[in-house]
Amino acid sequence: MAIKSLKIQNxxxxxxxxxxxxxxxxxxxxxxxSGKTSVLEAINFLGLTRSFRTRKFQYFVSHGQPESLVFAQLQKKGAQGAQPLGVSRDTSGNVSIRHSGSNIDISQLASLVPLLVINTDTFQILEGSPSVRRQFIDWGCFHADQGYIQAWRSFKRVLQQRNSLLKCGKIDPQIRLVWDAEFVKFAQLITQMRQRYINQLLPDFLAISQRLMGEVDLSLSFSPGWDQKRPLDELLDEQFQRDLKQGYTAAGPQRADMRIKIDGVSATERLSRGQKKLVVSALKLAQGALYNRHAEDGCIYLxxxxxSELDAQHCQLFCQFLEESESQCFITCVEPDAxxxxxxxxxxxxxxxxxxxxxxxxxxxx
Ligand SMILES: Nc1ncnc2c1ncn2[C@@H]1O[C@H](COP(=O)(O)OP(=O)(O)OP(=O)(O)O)[C@@H](O)[C@H]1O
Ligand SMILES: [Mg+2]
Incomplete structure (x- = not known):
């Protein structure tokens, strides 16, 4: 999907x-x-109804204005006409998403406009908490597997239910059995999809990082959130008293993570700032490459x-990848000739x- 025309307001x-x-x-x-990042933010708003810089809409909408609006004509690969898409939000929190004359929901919007953002926050894939890495994996699973969003929502609902029962401090054993069975069912489903996605991503990630960084011994491994040698139902049973005391469920996909190592050592601890940028960019470029291979249309890079952080040679290599991807890219820089x-x-x-x-x-x- 490419953006053919764009109108940004407020x-x-x-x-x-x-x-x-x-x-x-x-x-x-x-x-x-001057407003460069704001243009990327506006495109992010078009694809996700929110900013990537702030959770608070009041800072995103132009000062003193009642509403932000982005309108685009989208061009599908090989299609004749363009599809109009308009996303707006007002200061009272009302969001409207109109696509080709109909209202669509946020998950339909996210799959219509597949965005991959690379900015200073992307370093958080290495340096941030596991939740950032789960978001990274979940982006891929969401776009790779139509059933993922449903499985993920069901799991989240069961987890919330189980945790609120744990917080009460007392659970009927029969009720616990029912919730634990549901928990295990969705946990396994999500974990299979996540593992499959990482397995698919790995060759692209290694090939791209090698081209960007030269011969490096990088590894990427997925940890599902509990010891895979043990059946999850057994583990839930065993840890039940501890979960009850803490008021939440310790083991499961809500604790999943991803580890990136170089020469067998944590990449976060070993790499320079520029090298970190290359690794996290390689992860995002690999996501894009995988997406582009499986989807009918290309993703959009912001x-x-x-x-920043890159020398001219690495900048050029990065640009070569974007060029080869044939995706639509919006790239900011300060210097016109950079x-x-x-x-x-x-x-x-x-x-x-x-x-x-x-x-x-x-x-x-x-
Ligand atoms: N809610 C708002 N209403 C009006 N102006 C705002 C609002 N929030 C931020 N600004 C201003 O918008 C301008 C654009 O900011 P932006 O971050 O897009 O700049 P940039 O070109 O990316 O700069 P840099 O090169 O420093 O990253 C800034 O001058 C900022 O002060
Ligand atoms: Mg900026």
Missing amino acids: IRNLSTLDFFPSHHVNLLYGVNG IDDLP LRDFWREDTEVKSFKIDDGQLSESFKAQ
Whole structure:
């Protein structure tokens, strides 16, 4: 899916912004505070009804305005006409998602506009809590497996139910058996899908990281959230008294994680900042590559300040991947020339200058 045209209203310092992006590479440049990240945030809002920078809408909507709106014409690969999509939200919390004349829900929207964001938060895949890595895996499972969202929602409901019973401090043994059976059923289902996804992702991740970083001994392993040598029902039984005391369930997919090592050592502890950026980018690029192979259409990359932390050679390698992916990319940078010369002649690259919330297309000097 590519964005053919985009209209942004009342997002941060972007009061009204209208443009026709390239189907492939879009470079957005401008000085600090000009509004580059806000354009990426607006596209994120189009695909997920929220910002990637803040949970509080009041900071995202332009100061003093009642509503944020992003409207796009989406172009499906090989399709004739474009599909209109409009997402808006007002300060009272009312969200509207209109696609080709109908209301759609958030999960339909997320699968319609598959976004992959690479920004400073992406470092959290290495440095942050397991929940960040679970989100990373869940993005892949959601897009790879139609049944995942349903299984995940069912599991979450059972987990909440079990935890609230634990918090009461007393559970009827018969009721516990029923909930534990449900818990095990969905836990296994989710875990199979997550494991399958990581297995599929691994070859892409290793190949991409090797091209970006040279010969490195990287490994990626998945831990499902409990000791796989033990049946989960047995473990729940065994840990029941402890769970009761703590008021929550200790073992299960809610504790799943992913470990990345280099030369057998934690990548977080070993790698430099630039190397970390290459590893987390390789993870996201691998997700995109896998998505693009299985889906009818390509994903959309939002890459904030691509050159930061990277030398020119690594920037160029990164750009080569984006070029080969054929995905639509929105890439920000401060300097107009930072990424301009990294593309083949036949790649459709558009450059946009952002200046105080205003956008203008700039053409390469001959
Ligand atoms: N709710 C808001 N209403 C109006 N303006 C805002 C709001 N929130 C932030 N701004 C302003 O929007 C501008 C754009 O911020 P943005 O982060 O997009 O800049 P940027 O071009 O990415 O800068 P940098 O190069 O420093 O990353 C900033 O000047 C900021 O102060
Ligand atoms: Mg920025």
